[in-house]
Amino acid sequence: MxxxxxxxxxxxxxxxxxxxxxxxxxxxxxxxxxxxxxxxxxxxxxxxGYVPNNAARTLKMRRSQAVGFVALEPHSLFLDDPNIGSIMLGANAALSLADHQMVSLVVESQRDTERVARYLSGGFVDGAIVVSARTRDPIIKVIADLGLPAAFVGHPPELSDNIPFVGIDNVGSAQAITARLAASGRRRIGMIAAALDRDSGIDRLTGFKTALGTGYDPALVADVPHYDYGSGAKGMRLLLEREPSIDGVFAASDAIAAGALETLREAGRSVPGDVGVVGFDDSTWAVRCQPQLSTVHQPAKELGSYAAQLVLRQLRGETLEPGGQMLPTPIVWRDSA
Amino acid sequence: MxxxxxxxxxxxxxxxxxxxxxxxxxxxxxxxxxxxxxxxxxxxxxxxGYVPNNAARTLKMRRSQAVGFVALEPHSLFLDDPNIGSIMLGANAALSLADHQMVSLVVESQRDTERVARYLSGGFVDGAIVVSARTRDPIIKVIADLGLPAAFVGHPPELSDNIPFVGIDNVGSAQAITARLAASGRRRIGMIAAALDRDSGIDRLTGFKTALGTGYDPALVADVPHYDYGSGAKGMRLLLEREPSIDGVFAASDAIAAGALETLREAGRSVPGDVGVVGFDDSTWAVRCQPQLSTVHQPAKELGSYAAQLVLRQLRGETLEPGGQMLPTPIVWRDSA
Structure with a gap:
């Protein structure tokens, strides 16, 4: 290679x-x-030595008609994140309509990183959609160096200023649902904040703080590592210990909210009677919980579809403005708050 | 093409x-x-005109060093089945060790079917792993016609007699866990049976019948369409209507068991006190339920890894005996029965 x-x-x-x-x-x-x-x-x-991207017909033999779907952190994406399937199917549907083959590539080890980098630079794909990109990831560097038509799902790392992305406004969404929870009459509102080593986690906490303003109390933030059920159960136990009179909780994901509900049930607290709980994602968790979750709808399928469009537009020769597009995240109010 | x-x-x-x-x-x-x-x-x-598969070095330019991971029925696999992520990661790890690139391909529409068939026959991959194959799927026919080195995860359709597969013994596993449930002293045992249009669903029902022998009562089988939570909640309501004194339930998947638990909770029945419930999969559902599920462990990661090995062995020129390998499925006994 x-x-x-x-x-x-x-x-x-x-x-x-x-x-x-x-x-x-x-x-x-x-x-x-x-x-x-x-x-x-x-x-x-x-x-x-420019090779025009829009000369698809004359260059047909040099084009694979394939677009890579690169999942970084696949362990957490495929085992914990209920949205990755919808993002993939959304991207595939858009690429399929344009007669492009989506090829999904998993990057879990150093060995994977090197091999996928060779694959991306070997002409097997014409472009790439990258999910869960982190700063200084070698795959991002390869894509940037190659000038491969690409798009990110989610907030991009610093390195990738000239690669477009599609995401959601985590700050604004978190602020909106926290404000709605506060407006329901809750007085002592806490947050189970996860993944504070990445943008989505930091942004959701920022939105929470902003919504509460002077009412924000750092003691009522439980910091947990992952967006998963176990972290939610543990985070809720921490909050109950610190503030037994807590009456509202913003969970940074629906899976976290589901874990929090279980802890509250064990502690004999009713939801939404004693404690109002809201989540984030509107994933399958939201409707499987009892009570069903009030949450922020994350448009997973549309994120995948939009990212695919960003790549296809580059393949058609469009020069995209760098920067991102935020998709709307309506609040879905159900029974948990 | x-x-x-x-x-x-x-x-x-x-x-x-x-x-x-x-x-x-x-x-x-x-x-x-x-x-x-x-x-x-x-x-x-x-x-x-034979092209030797084992002459990898001399044929390097004609080999892609890539293996397709073909997910048929992706909607149910990626949105409902908690095992597909583990199967993918298991396959990727095995292929990665052998320096092969796994490329995951989604087949959701007729358009996808035609394009993926072209992709598989276009030299982009050296082999294929197929998950959730159904009889008469055009993709299977293409693989068989090409003689592409391939392996199935799960019971293969009839067409594919000469393609090896790896799976689990659904009949034996269902029989074993039903027998264990009966041995715990339950007298009126029902089953929530799903997906009776495919082998796994039929086989699990067969195992259930076999375990109960003359004690089998067809009125205590609720037939639901999918292996999901909603089907479980609905199936449990049917069983309670038909037989209020039911004291044991074999759910055809953990997600179904989770839905059944919710219905039992709503009906005021304690688990395992009033009703013992067992599942199938040992997926993330099993430990998220309250109480945690007694279930059959499905070795998802190992299934993916084994299927990858079957393809790699063919790529190294081995002629495999047709037929399947069944991986062990230990029973994991927790709190729900």
Whole structure:
């Protein structure tokens, strides 16, 4: 296998030709530019060795018509996260409509990292969707170095400024559901906060603090490692010990909320009578709990579909603005608060 | 894309050369055979156009070093089945150790079926692991027609007699846990039977009947469509209506058992005091239930790993005996019965 090589980009052409990226894009997409600019751009294309992404028909033999779906942290995604299946099916449906094959790649070990990096740079895929990206992940670096058309699901790491992403507003969503819980008349509201080593965890805690304002009490935050049931059961025990009169809980995920409900049941507290509990995700947990959860709806299928669209648009030669798109996260109010 | 072509097999060479398959295998693997047999086999190899699978080094440019992981029925696998993640990670770990890239392919629509069939026959993968295969699935036909090295997880459909599989003994496992439940002193034992349109569902019901023998009462079988929580809650309501004195339940999956527990709680029946409940899978549901489930352990990770080994052995040129391997399914006895 060859080592990853940096693929020339529209930016390189623009720099070499001394024109804007928009002008380069117009040439690549068959639009109108001055004869002078066109000549400069065509010379620059040869100079930098640019392979146009939008020349799909002429390059058919060099295109795999496949897009990688790269799951980093697969252990937690596939065993704990009830959303990954929906994200995958959403991405697959969008790619399928465009006649692209989604190939899902699991990165669990150092060995996987190296092999997947070779695979991505070996021409087997035309683009990649990356879920659960972390800062300084070698896979992200390979994608960036190659200039492979890509998109992230979720907040991207710093390295990837020029790769678009689709996600949700964790701060705003957490703030909204906490405010709704407070508006239901709860006085002592705590949070079971998880995964404070990553953006989603930090952002949900920030939203919680913002909603409570001066009423925020750091003693009422239980810090647990994972978004899972066991962490929820444990976090709720901590909160009950610290504040027996607690009457509201924002759980950072539905699985955490489910664990918290179990602890509350064991402690003889009724939900929502004694304690109102709200979750986050609107996953299968939300409707399996007793009582069913009031929660934030995370549009998992749409996230996958949107990420696939971001990759397909790049494959069609569009130059996307860097940055992210946030999808709406309506609050679903059921019986737990 | 070319239409699928039948790849010549060791069997074809043996037939053309007039020797046994074992003799052909010895030649292909560099073992000793008579000069006469070797000459006949080498001529036959040319005649049938055989591409040796074990000549990996010389054929490196024609090998992708990738193995497809084909999930049929992805909606139920990825959204309802808590085992698919473990099966995937088990397969990936085994393939990774052998420096093969696992590429997971989702088949949800007719469009997917056609595109995945083209992908499998286009040289993008050297082999395939198929989960949740159904009789007459076009993907299975493509794999069989191509002679692509493959393995099934779970009982294979009829079409695939010459493709090896790895699974569990659903009849024996269901019989064992039902017998254990009966031995705990239960007198009126029912079953929530799911998915009676496929082997696993039918086999679990057969095991249940066998265990109860003359004590089997068909009125105490609730037939529900899916292995999920909602089906379990509904199936338990049916059983309670038909036989209020029911004191034991075998649920065809842990998710079903979890739903049954909820119905029993609503009906004011204690578990295991009034009713003993056992499940099947030993999935994450089993330890999240209250009380935790007595159940059959399904070795999901090992199933994935074993299927990967079956494909890798074929890629190394081994001729596998057709048929299946059953992995052990110990009973895990917890608190629900």
């Amino acid at each position: 060859s080592r990853p090589q940096k693929r020339a980009t529209v930016h390189d052409i623009a720099a070499a030709a001394g024109v804007s990226r928009g002008t380069v894009s117009r040439v690549l997409n068959g639009g109108y530019v001055s004869a002078e600019a066109r000549a400069a751009i065509e010379a620059a294309i040869l100079e930098v | 070319s239409r699928p072509q039948k790849r010549a097999t060791v069997h074809d060479i043996a037939a053309a050369a007039g020797v046994s398959r074992g003799t052909v295998s010895r030649v292909l693997n560099g073992g000793y055979v008579s000069a006469e047999a070797r000459a006949a086999i080498e001529a036959a190899i040319l005649e049938v």
